[in-house]
Amino acid sequence: MAEINQNEGPVIEIKDLYKSFGDLHVLQGVNLKVDKGENVVVLGRSGTGKSVLIKIIAGLLTQDSGMCHVLGREVSELNQKELTDIRLKIGFSFQNSALYDSMTVRENLEFPLVRHVKNLSKADINEQVEYVLDAVGLLQTINQVPSELSGGQRKRIGIARTLILKPEIMLYDEPTAGLDPITCLEINELINEVKEKYHTSSIIITHDLTCARETGDRIAMLLDGKFLKQGTFEEVFDTDEERIKSFYDYNFIQ
Numbered sequence: 001m002a003e004i005n006q007n008e009g010p011v012i013e014i015k016d017l018y019k020s021f022g023d024l025h026v027l028q029g030v031n032l033k034v035d036k037g038e039n040v041v042v043l044g045r046s047g048t049g050k051s052v053l054i055k056i057i058a059g060l061l062t063q064d065s066g067m068c069h070v071l072g073r074e075v076s077e078l079n080q081k082e083l084t085d086i087r088l089k090i091g092f093s094f095q096n097s098a099l100y101d102s103m104t105v106r107e108n109l110e111f112p113l114v115r116h117v118k119n120l121s122k123a124d125i126n127e128q129v130e131y132v133l134d135a136v137g138l139l140q141t142i143n144q145v146p147s148e149l150s151g152g153q154r155k156r157i158g159i160a161r162t163l164i165l166k167p168e169i170m171l172y173d174e175p176t177a178g179l180d181p182i183t184c185l186e187i188n189e190l191i192n193e194v195k196e197k198y199h200t201s202s203i204i205i206t207h208d209l210t211c212a213r214e215t216g217d218r219i220a221m222l223l224d225g226k227f228l229k230q231g232t233f234e235e236v237f238d239t240d241e242e243r244i245k246s247f248y249d250y251n252f253i254q
């Protein structure tokens with residue numbers, strides 16, 4: 001297959017993307033670019049199509065029309081093997097962390113390595129598990145099971161499990177949902193640390209404006225099927241556009 005990796009150009013480039021489900025027109029001309037090393041926050045009300053957008057990026061859904069390039073390749077044109085290869089370069093942090101309850105933290109982290117990386121020695125695996133746990137600040141939980149961890153800790157372990165495959169792109173779906181304000185701030189810090197330590201480029205889907213302000217190099221506001229405005233937090237919210245102002249007023253607590 002052609003080389004997925006490319007050093008130049010955006011890691012994600014979306015142009016004029018449309019997606020409907022029957023009469024429900026969810027994405028109606030979405031344009032978005034994520035440059036290497038950039039954290040882009042996608043903001044939008046419930047049901048505006050944020051998850052649909054990242055599912056198209058990950059090849060879990062296919063657009064009706066328009067372009068969705070990830071690491072230089074049109075995702076909808078990849079065959080199954082190519083899709084698997086590209087997905088290994090994308091880390092998903094899901095809302096509910098999706099850890100295996102019956103496995104310890106160590107086993108949860110070993111699982112993707114053993115499954116996807118060939119010829120690793122026991123010592124290599126140990127080293128990588130401990131490295132990534134240290135990176136998320138939870139080395140001490142290595143022998144615990146998920147039910148013994150707090151929601152914030154489970155979120156961190158979920159992120160660690162994604163990072164262990166050294167993804168180039170991270171997709172965070174509501175990373176701070178359901179967490180208390182202090183834990184939210186810790187997760188925001190972790191998202192920024194991940195960018196520094198792992199040189200990832202990320203899309204962060206959130207309703208949380210503090211998360212958007214703290215983690216987003218750029219904010220993209222999804223409304224009525226397209227991005228109404230993109231820019232820094234200040235650029236997006238320093239506006240007279242009523243719909244953006246009401247989103248801000250309704251959501252911003254801190």
Ligand SMILES: Nc1ncnc2c1ncn2[C@@H]1O[C@H](COP(=O)(O)OP(=O)(O)OP(=O)(O)O)[C@@H](O)[C@H]1O
Nearest residue numbers: 021024026044045046047048049050051052053207
């Ligand atoms: N596979 C599907 N089949 C039919 N409709 C779908 C499908 N996936 C999503 N939708 C619909 O598309 C719309 C957008 O859904 P999506 O999950 O992207 O919203 P969202 O912006 O992520 O919302 P939330 O913030 O609540 O997670 C919703 O009306 C949803 O019901």
